Amino acid sequence: MNTFISAITFKCPACHQESLYENPALYTLKDLSKNKKCCNNCGADFQPEPGFYFGAAYVSWGLTVATWVAVLVALKCFDWWGWMEFGFLTHPVTFLFSGIGTSLVLFPYMFRLSRSIWAHFFIAEKTEE
Numbered sequence: 175m176n177t178f179i180s181a182i183t184f185k186c187p188a189c190h191q192e193s194l195y196e197n198p199a200l201y202t203l204k205d206l207s208k209n210k211k212c213c214n215n216c217g218a219d220f221q222p223e224p225g226f227y228f229g230a231a232y233v234s235w236g237l238t239v240a241t242w243v244a245v246l247v248a249l250k251c252f253d254w255w256g257w258m259e260f261g262f263l264t265h266p267v268t269f270l271f272s273g274i275g276t277s278l279v280l281f282p283y284m285f286r287l288s289r290s291i292w293a294h295f296f297i298a299e300k301t302e303e
């Protein structure tokens with residue numbers, strides 16, 4: 175499994191086998207931020223230092239911008255294909271509510287994805303010798 179697949183499926187950054195999270199279910203919000211302390215398979219430390227995951231906010235910001243751009247592009251495509259009428263300046267409320275709705279639905283995935291990407295940046299991969 176490569177690092178990209180490992181990051182988007184929330185696997186251990188070191189061995190790509192174990193889940194980063196105690197509860198793999200996405201929409202159980204009370205368990206959303208519960209990371210395992212370490213990997214049960216390879217022993218990699220998932221909490222290298224206190225506050226390690228604060229940096230994931232930068233990743234989250236990037237993913238949020240990407241989500242809003244994707245919503246805008248989707249709405250423009252729907253307009254071109256004649257499915258609905260949409261213009262960025264003529265239908266700002268449509269854009270606003272579509273963006274907010276998409277962000278809310280994707281929130282649990284994006285929250286975990288940003289932490290997973292952050293972990294994959296800073297927790298070293300174990301290579302077989």
Ligand SMILES: [Zn+2]
Nearest residue numbers: 186189213216
């Ligand atoms: Zn591991």
